Amino acid sequence: MLRYFLVALIAGLLSVGGAFAQKTVVSGVVKDAFTKETIPFANVFFNGTQTGTQANMDGLFTMSTSASYSALKFVYMGYETKIVPIAVGKSQRIEVLLTPSAKALKEIVVTKKNKAKYSNKDNPAVELIRQVIHHKDQNRIKELNTVSYRKYEKMTFSMDNISDKFKNNKLLKNYQFLFQEQDSSKFGGKYVLPVYIEEKLTDNFYRKNPAASKSIILGEKQAEFDQRYVDNKGLQSYFKRMYEDIDIYANNISIISNDFLSPIAGTAPTFYKYFITDTVKNAEPKLVELSFFARNKGDMLFNGKLYITMDGKYAVKKAKLSIDKDINLNFVRGMDIDLDFDADENQRYNLTKSRLVVDFGLNKEKGFGFVGDRTVSYKDYAINTTLPDSVFVEKKATATEPKAVLQSDAFWEKNRLDTISEDQLSIYKNIDSLQHVRSFRRTMKYATLLIAGYQNLGGYDMGPFNTFYSFNNVEGLRLRVGGRTTSELSKSWYFENYAAYGFKDEKWKYYLSGAYAFNHKSVYTFPKHYIKASFQRDTKIPGQELQFVQEDNVLLSFKRGVNDMLLYNDFYKVEYLKEFENHFSYGLQLKRWTQNPAGGLYYQTASGDFIDKLITSEVGLNLRYAPHEKFYQGKQYRTRFVNKYPIFNLGYSVGLKDVFSGEYNYHNLKASVDKRFYLSQLGYTDVKLEGSYTFGQLPFPLLNIHRANQTYAYQPYSYNLMNFLEFVSDHSAGLFLDHSFNGFFLNKIPLIKALKLREVVSVKALFGGLRDENNPYTANNNTFKFPLYENGQLRTYSLGAAPYLEGSVGLGNIFKVLRVDLVKRFNYLNHPEVSSWGVRTFVKFDF
Known part of the structure; x- marks a missing residue:
């Protein structure tokens, strides 16, 4: 997430425009003149106009203008309208006291002893929302037999709170062509x-x-x-993930990678309070204004208003949604959602316009920030008409016209369903012009080095820099240098290399690969289609499989316990990979692997002979299917935007004896599925199921060595209190559960809720074992013995009848980026060099 934020930050810093005229800024609070209680959702207008805003649930509002308006008008049902003068061209804060109207005073009975409390029982507002919930299926578009419509989306990302001091900074002297007077828009x-x-x-x-x-x-x-520095398609996918289509009738509305409970979800009356605040009698049909706000300010809920039709359909005609400032959402200062529905000839209300505006910033109240604005317009609805079968012949959910990205300005002028300003159109030209500014290109190079760890040298990326220095018990100090070619050198041929040297073992390690891209695109970006040959001579810790980091990352050199088992590997590989646009992929691999044990690791047969190397030859097939997958393509890894769709993996490999000196025949089958389950207000659960089965009699280095972690970093899909090579199996099944409550409980505790912490729990279980033919301690077994510590204690084991169990409880969102887990290992505690408790940390940037 930091990568995306910094990319947007750099773009914003170098692409701003416009100096501001002196503004009138008015902020304040609206209260009842007698009770002095705040009035939620009061309407505020510049007097004589329809330009205005709405106070939030706490009666707070902010208005600003460059025009010379001299008064504000305050309107709220049951209160006298009030006009308040303001100072033009100045910033000011006011307190506005509204007087209840005479009619309202006659209807209100105030007693000292009986203070009315909000209740769902016998509440006409709740009865109304229950009618909306009851009728929502018949008002949803998915209940129609067929529907077609045209849709226009416009997404802008903007920088706000720009000062003249920033504009005139000497570092930006080469970018003054961007600083031109533009029309401003408000948020x-x-x-x-x-x-x-x-x-x-x-x-x-x-x-x-x-x-x-x-x-x-x-x-x-x-x-x-x-494109050398920014994945434009990934950036588009990222904004799409943050700003998804809004379905008010769905139980949950996904925005900024979080699920918000809809105010008309089935369980909404449990979490929201509702009030009938107005009726629109001159509308046809009559509308009721229903205001709502969260019972708990810190939950992932909305505040706002719904306008409900009173024609027996109880459809939403208009919706205005916002969030509370106390919500547990990182970097978000405010959010506004506006939905408009219009009736068709059958008096069915279809969504015609949707606007989502989010204000981002490090400081919740003020300061430099960004605003994202997505407006979607809908037109030409055709309901329950016959659709030609040819529309659905191709199974892909999305198809692209051949000239879609090449459409002319005339096409866009004719087909936009919404207005667009000259300032917004100028961004296309400004961003293009920036690519030709030398200092901007230099800045992007430095940013890529900082974020991705690579330095572009013109056709060759040197890096990643975080692997240039590391250390371990066997190699001692390890230095490494390398890189890879880019499409600047060739769009079909790609090469990658590195060389490393260990000062303790005094050995060189190196890697060299060459790949040919059949689609003449980078072999590192989607969709991949290449054949690659490589040779690698390097070290590896058996059982260490890291997620999204290099094994020789210097930060992972710090490990707990005894860490002296290492392999010297020689890998000869030929790989073929084909990815499809629907995110199905298959890969074929031919591999020759020579492994030499080092440090505390050794290979010894049952007869006592030591083996200095083990050679295998293998052919493998890997299948992967990730429907609707979206990601940002980095230099090293794809950063996946997690969604509700599962990811399936299936791998099959065959060992070939006497082929390229291979010493064993075997078959290995592995499968896994990953999925996130969203549980509305209770957060979400990430689930991973995996299993493996190895056929054949094999020594333990060729069995499934289970993923362990002896670093102090929390690894979501490794066993964090298991030692390297502690368990091996020829058949196994694993379960990973990681649940985030998103602060559901902590947000309700006074004082603590101000810290914006989020509760996390995890459970990991590993089932498995060894057949007698692969267990070195059964009779007449000639496989390799399990290694021992120097004191003679066993280092490696097979799982028994009980599964290995591990769990953790933790706090996430510490300083908005850090997660700390207290991890508990529940069994197999009699093994040497193990701990039953541990503390692990995990850096995660998220909203």
């Missing part, structure tokens, strides 16, 4: 200037039975950065 009383834009026009089709949906992209356009 929460702040002025913003756009620095990124993307647009998309699609035709969409849906059929209920048999279920099918299709989106055809007619036009697609975005402001693009230099």
Whole structure:
């Protein structure tokens, strides 16, 4: 997440424009004149206009303008309208006291002893929302037999709170062409200037039975950065993940990688309070304004208003949603959602416009920040008409017209379903111009070095720099240097290399690979399609499998316990990989592997002979399917945007005896599935199931060595209190459960809730064992003995009838980036050099 934030930060810093006129800024609070209690959701307008805002649940509001308005008008049902003068061109804070109207005073009975408490029972507002919930299925688009419509999306990312001091900074002297006077747009009383834009026009089709949906992209356009430094498609996917389509009728609304409970979800009356605040009698049909807000300010809930039709359909005509400032959401200062529905000829209300605006910043109240604004317009609905079968012939959910990314300006002028300002259009040109500024290219190089660890040298990326220095007990101090070629050198041929040297073992390690890309695209980016040959001579810790980091990362050199078992490996590989646009992929691999034990690791037969090396030859097939997968492509890894869809992996490999000196015949089968389950207000659970089975009689180095972790970093899919090579199996099954409550409990505890902490729990279970033929301690078994410590104690074991169990409880979101877990190992505690408790940390940038 830091990568995305910094990329956006750099783009914003170098793409801002416009100096500001002197503004009038008014903030304040609206209260009842008699009780002095705050009035939630009061309407605030510049007097004589329809330009305004709405106070939040606490009666707080902020307004600003560059125009010369001299008064504000405050309107709220049951209170007298009030006009308050303001000072033009100055910042000011006011307290506004509204007087209840005479009619309201006659209807209110105030007693000292009986203070009314909010209750769902006999509450007309709750009865109304229950009617909306009861009728929501018939108002959802997915309940129609068929529907088609055109959709236009516009996404802008902007920088706000720009000062003249920033504009005139001498570091930006080469970018003054960007600082031109522009029209400003408002969000929460702040002025913003756009620095990124993307647009998309699609035709969409849906059929209920048999279920099918299709989106055809007619036009697609975005402001693009230099692809050597920024994955533009990944950036687009990231914004799409943050700003998903909003379905008010769904139980949960996904925004900024979090699920918010909809105010018309089945369980919504348990978490929301509702009030009937107005009726719109001159509308046809009559509308009721229903205000709602979260019972607990820290939960992932909305505040706002719904306008409900009173025609027996109880449909949503309009919705205005926002969030509380105390919500447990990182870097978000505010959020506004506006949804508009219009009736068709059958008096069915279809979504015609959706706008989501999010204000981001490190400081919750003020200071430099960014604003993301996504507006979606819908038009040309066709309901329950016959759709041609040809629409759904191709099973892909999304298809792209051949000229979609090449559409002319004339096409966009004709087909946009919404207005677009000249300032927004200028961003396309500005971003393109930036790529030709030498200092900007230099800045992007440094940013890539800092974030991704690579330095572009023109056709060759040197790195990753975090692997240049490391150490361990066998190699001692280890220095490494290397890199890889890029598409600047060739769009078809790619090479990668490194050399490393250990000062304790006095051995050189190296790697060299060459790949040919059949699609003439980078072999590191989606969709991959290449054949690659490689040779690697290097060390590896048996059983260490890290997620998203290099094994010789210097930070992982610090390990607990005894860590002296190492392999010197020689790998000869030929690999073929083919990825498809639907995110199915298959890979074929031919591998010759020579492994030499080192340090405390040794290979000894049952007869007592020591073996200095083990050679295997292997052919493998790997299948992967990740439907609807989205990710940001980095230099080293793809950073996946986790969603509700599962990921399936299946691998099969065959050992070939007497082929390239291979010493064993065997078959190995592995499978896994990963999925995230969203549980609304209770957070989400990440689940991973995996299993493996090895056929044949084999020594322990060729069996399944279970993933262990002796570093102090928390590894989600490793066993954090298991020692390296502590357990091996020829058949096994593993379960990983990691649940985040997103602060559901801590947000309700006074004082602690201000820390914005999030509770996490995890459970890991490993089932497995060894057949007699692979257990060196059964009779007449000639496989390798398990290694021993120097004191004669056993280092490696097979699992018994009981599974290995491990669990943890932790706190996430510490300083917004850190997770700390207290890990507990529940069994197999009689093994030497193990701990039943441990503390592990995990750095994670998230909203």
